[in-house]
Amino acid sequence: MRRISLPLMALTLLIAACAGESESATVRLLTHDFFAVPDELLAEFTADTGIEVEIIRGGDAGIVVNQAILAAGNPVADVLFGVDTTLLSRAIDADLFEPYRSGAGARFIDQYDTAEGLVTPIDFGDVCLNYDTALLPNPPTSLEDLTAAQYRGMLVVPDPTISSPGLAFLLATIDRFGEDGPYTWRDYWADLRANDVQIVADWGAAYYGSFSATGTGSRPIVVSYASSPPAEVLFSDPPIDEATTAVIEDGCFRQVEYAGVLRGTPNREPARRLIDFMLGVEFQESVPTSMFVFPVNPAATLPDVFLDNTSVPSDPASLAPQVIERNRERWLTEWIDTVLR
Amino acid sequence: MTTRRASMLLALPAAVLGIAFFAWPMASIIATGIGADPGRVVDILGRGTTLSTVWFTLWQAAASTALTLLVGIPAAYAFARFRFPGRRLARIVVTIPFVLPTVVVAIAFLALMGPGGALGFDLAGTVWAILGAHVFFNLAVVIRTVGSLWSHLDPRLEEAAASLGATPWTVFRTITLPLLRPAIAAAAAIVFLFSFTSFGVVLLLGAPRLATIEVEIYRSAALVFDLPAAAILALIQVVGVTAGLLVYARYQERSGIGQHLLPAAATARRPVGRQRWLVGAAVGTALTIALVPIGMIMWRVLTAGGGLGLGSLRALGAVDPSVVDVPAAIGNSLRFAAVACALTVMVALPAAVVIASRRSPMGRWIDTLLMLPIGSSAVTLGFGFVVGLDAPVDLRAWWGLVPIAHTLIAMPFVVRSTVPVIRSIGPRVREAAAVLGAGPGRVWRTIDFPMLTPAAAGATALAFVISLGEFGATLFVARPGGKTMTLAIFGLFGRPGATNLSAAFALSLLLVVITGAVVALLERMRVPGVGNF
Numbered sequence: 001m002r003r004i005s006l007p008l009m010a011l012t013l014l015i016a017a018c019a020g021e022s023e024s025a026t027v028r029l030l031t032h033d034f035f036a037v038p039d040e041l042l043a044e045f046t047a048d049t050g051i052e053v054e055i056i057r058g059g060d061a062g063i064v065v066n067q068a069i070l071a072a073g074n075p076v077a078d079v080l081f082g083v084d085t086t087l088l089s090r091a092i093d094a095d096l097f098e099p100y101r102s103g104a105g106a107r108f109i110d111q112y113d114t115a116e117g118l119v120t121p122i123d124f125g126d127v128c129l130n131y132d133t134a135l136l137p138n139p140p141t142s143l144e145d146l147t148a149a150q151y152r153g154m155l156v157v158p159d160p161t162i163s164s165p166g167l168a169f170l171l172a173t174i175d176r177f178g179e180d181g182p183y184t185w186r187d188y189w190a191d192l193r194a195n196d197v198q199i200v201a202d203w204g205a206a207y208y209g210s211f212s213a214t215g216t217g218s219r220p221i222v223v224s225y226a227s228s229p230p231a232e233v234l235f236s237d238p239p240i241d242e243a244t245t246a247v248i249e250d251g252c253f254r255q256v257e258y259a260g261v262l263r264g265t266p267n268r269e270p271a272r273r274l275i276d277f278m279l280g281v282e283f284q285e286s287v288p289t290s291m292f293v294f295p296v297n298p299a300a301t302l303p304d305v306f307l308d309n310t311s312v313p314s315d316p317a318s319l320a321p322q323v324i325e326r327n328r329e330r331w332l333t334e335w336i337d338t339v340l341r
Numbered sequence: 342m343t344t345r346r347a348s349m350l351l352a353l354p355a356a357v358l359g360i361a362f363f364a365w366p367m368a369s370i371i372a373t374g375i376g377a378d379p380g381r382v383v384d385i386l387g388r389g390t391t392l393s394t395v396w397f398t399l400w401q402a403a404a405s406t407a408l409t410l411l412v413g414i415p416a417a418y419a420f421a422r423f424r425f426p427g428r429r430l431a432r433i434v435v436t437i438p439f440v441l442p443t444v445v446v447a448i449a450f451l452a453l454m455g456p457g458g459a460l461g462f463d464l465a466g467t468v469w470a471i472l473g474a475h476v477f478f479n480l481a482v483v484i485r486t487v488g489s490l491w492s493h494l495d496p497r498l499e500e501a502a503a504s505l506g507a508t509p510w511t512v513f514r515t516i517t518l519p520l521l522r523p524a525i526a527a528a529a530a531i532v533f534l535f536s537f538t539s540f541g542v543v544l545l546l547g548a549p550r551l552a553t554i555e556v557e558i559y560r561s562a563a564l565v566f567d568l569p570a571a572a573i574l575a576l577i578q579v580v581g582v583t584a585g586l587l588v589y590a591r592y593q594e595r596s597g598i599g600q601h602l603l604p605a606a607a608t609a610r611r612p613v614g615r616q617r618w619l620v621g622a623a624v625g626t627a628l629t630i631a632l633v634p635i636g637m638i639m640w641r642v643l644t645a646g647g648g649l650g651l652g653s654l655r656a657l658g659a660v661d662p663s664v665v666d667v668p669a670a671i672g673n674s675l676r677f678a679a680v681a682c683a684l685t686v687m688v689a690l691p692a693a694v695v696i697a698s699r700r701s702p703m704g705r706w707i708d709t710l711l712m713l714p715i716g717s718s719a720v721t722l723g724f725g726f727v728v729g730l731d732a733p734v735d736l737r738a739w740w741g742l743v744p745i746a747h748t749l750i751a752m753p754f755v756v757r758s759t760v761p762v763i764r765s766i767g768p769r770v771r772e773a774a775a776v777l778g779a780g781p782g783r784v785w786r787t788i789d790f791p792m793l794t795p796a797a798a799g800a801t802a803l804a805f806v807i808s809l810g811e812f813g814a815t816l817f818v819a820r821p822g823g824k825t826m827t828l829a830i831f832g833l834f835g836r837p838g839a840t841n842l843s844a845a846f847a848l849s850l851l852l853v854v855i856t857g858a859v860v861a862l863l864e865r866m867r868v869p870g871v872g873n874f
Contacts, residue, residue: 066724209456290663
């Protein structure tokens with residue numbers, strides 16, 4: 001009897017110790033591998049609130065959301081950041097979050113789809129066509145232009161069945177050309193194919209491979225982000241003042257990134273404080289240079305390099321998360337049939 | 342020495358690790374995925390893309406294995422049988438690719454034979470790029486596994502056949518090949534497993550048309566969110582790999598030929614006449630395959646920022662730590678690798694002792710089953726940790742998962758490199774010591790331990806570099822704390838800006854340098870006479 005109870009007791013103590021630990025003021029943030037935040041900001045948050053932040057990463061946004069869904073109700077962390085427009089509906093369907101409406105964003109979060117208060121918008125990014133300003137003095141100005149003979153063999157697109165910006169670009173074309181009517185998005189892609197569009201694996205293979213301005217290839221038009229030209233200046237070597245790439249304003253797709261309090265968290269209050277912090281001006285002003293996205297908080301000012309080299313696209317395409325969730329698999333299959341077969 | 346009970350005890354740590362952190366999570370996630378919608382099993386098994394993906398996965402793995410053997414066996418011969426200037430350095434160079442992260446290899450190959458690549462032709466999206474990368478990766482497996490047995494074969498057997506009038510080809514076919522068969526089969530099995538479950542290379546070089554099962558699992562899990570499909574594909578992979586491994590184990594059991602092995606130094610000689618050309622061609626081909634992609638990385642590092650220079654090393658220092666914390670990533674990698682080493686010593690070495698004892702047939706089966714993790718889906722295992730490790734203690738986001746995953750991947754190689762050493766300790770030495778009055782503890786302390794130490798040190802170094810270069814399993818595990826070097830490289834390649842790209846190449850080169858240094862150390866620690874991988 002004593003023999004059995006000793007290890008059992010030890011185990012109980014261990015579990016109690018672990019449980020006790022989670023009572024203390026630590027908040028666990030589950031996020032993707034591209035999440036970045038200056039250490040000083042986190043230290044400030046801890047100094048102000050007494051809450052330590054532990055960041056848990058697990059691959060790209062799609063993988064992380066699925067990891068969270070597999071643990072729905074008994075979460076691995078307290079807050080999830082990185083659910084974007086294309087993933088939101090699935091996360092909501094899986095009942096991943098508990099409602100929280102942050103006072104810190106009261107003035108602006110309602111411009112976004114918050115799934116009835118379950119998620120909080122943190123940033124947004126626009127997937128946009130970029131072009132090589134040196135090679136292309138007369139860039140296309142619309143999606144339609146890309147099918148013209150003049151731009152034949154110039155466009156490279158990351159595979160939408162693998163790459164998130166690739167999917168965003170596909171969604172922009174679906175939003176523009178629609179599913180029915182005389183000229184659908186499938187007709188558009190058939191024309192792109194006839195105009196020798198190149199499909200590569202992911203954003204890196206397109207941007208650092210085929211794209212003429214930043215890669216080794218010869219194609220002057222690439223699917224990238226509205227924030228890429230300022231990043232080219234910010235991270236130039238040798239330093240340059242003006243980007244050699246620019247954004248084509250038409251055909252952009254807006255993705256909003258959300259955070260939410262995971263249902264079943266034992267640390268509700270610290271989780272809520274973390275979301276408040278992410279809406280605060282300081283964190284919001286850090287997102288352009290650490291994650292190349294735009295802040296949702298209008299009080300946050302953009303760094304000069306962003307103001308000089310890009311603008312927030314005025315009229316980006318976007319689709320409702322439910323529509324994307326319902327049709328994604330069919331659209332991808334149809335895209336494969338149209339472009340690859 | 343190894344009674345049944347003792348061998349059970351020695352195998353226990355490996356069994357616990359394998360069951361708790363591989364078999365159980367894997368079974369949990371597959372059950373969850375299929376359980377979510379059992380009706381779809383037939384539907385998914387029968388759909389055309391599943392069949393074509395399985396077929397492509399199989400044939401590209403077979404082709405990769407055949408090509409790697411074709412290039413590797415002559416090189417293994419040259420390294421095993423001849424002494425030539427720079428042999429040690431050449432062995433180090435051909436070993437480095439094996440421990441490079443897949444993401445770095447894929448990017449080096451894209452820069453080489455992608456759009457606008459340095460070689461001048463674009464093979465991205467074709468099977469040739471995939472096969473090339475697989476040969477580059479796995480050459481070391483063949484050269485080291487086959488080469489080490491070859492270096493111990495008694496050349497007098499071949500000489501006797503030749504003097505009786507057999508042509509060189511007949512000698513090779515009827516004497517050498519049968520003697521080498523176990524090593525060739527082992528190398529082929531490992532190369533096949535790696536190519537069968539290849540992810541990063543196929544994802545980046547095969548898109549948009551070519552995909553392995555592993556890439557389809559990723560697509561289902563990350564993009565389409567079809568967990569049942571991912572689970573069924575993962576199950577196909579596990580069943581296929583297990584079946585293959587069991588066939589392999591039976592084959593190994595039957596084809597083992599007892600033979601008298603000689604120390605490597607006794608079989609190697611200087612090449613003369615035509616042999617020089619042969620050695621030059623075999624070693625030259627292997628070196629070219631290893632060096633061209635590594636050279637590509639070096640070239641990008643040296644030419645970053647326009648001119649020739651070390652600009653990209655500066656770029657590495659200048660990376661904004663809030664974006665990617667490079668020093669922390671190096672620290673994390675070294676820490677994980679150190680833990681993986683310690684675990685390897687505690688888990689893989691006792692298992693190797695069991696496997697080495699020829700008396701227990703259990704050994705070969707354990708040996709085979711240890712290979713299962715390297716043939717399994719990393720994406721799926723990452724999900725398996727989330728589903729399976731929540732109770733009794735919540736380990737789902739435990740920092741230890743990453744080094745444990747690395748240990749599971751390193752284990753087959755560590756076991757393979759230590760088993761021959763353990764076997765080489767003749768029982769008569771132990772018996773003599775016992776006769777002279779030494780107790781079992783003293784025999785272990787004075788005979789086994791000193792003889793095992795170099796092998797253990799070598800195995801540890803091997804686990805270290807495998808951990809350092811691991812990418813796939815690291816990426817898909819929910820993990821607290823910072824990034825490793827391979828994840829930092831991946832992160833830098835995913836960001837715009839010239840300095841980020843330069844820093845990614847510089848960090849890749851740093852990984853090559855560290856890896857090369859440890860492999861060099863590994864070479865020095867090779868036990869004269871024996872040693873496998």
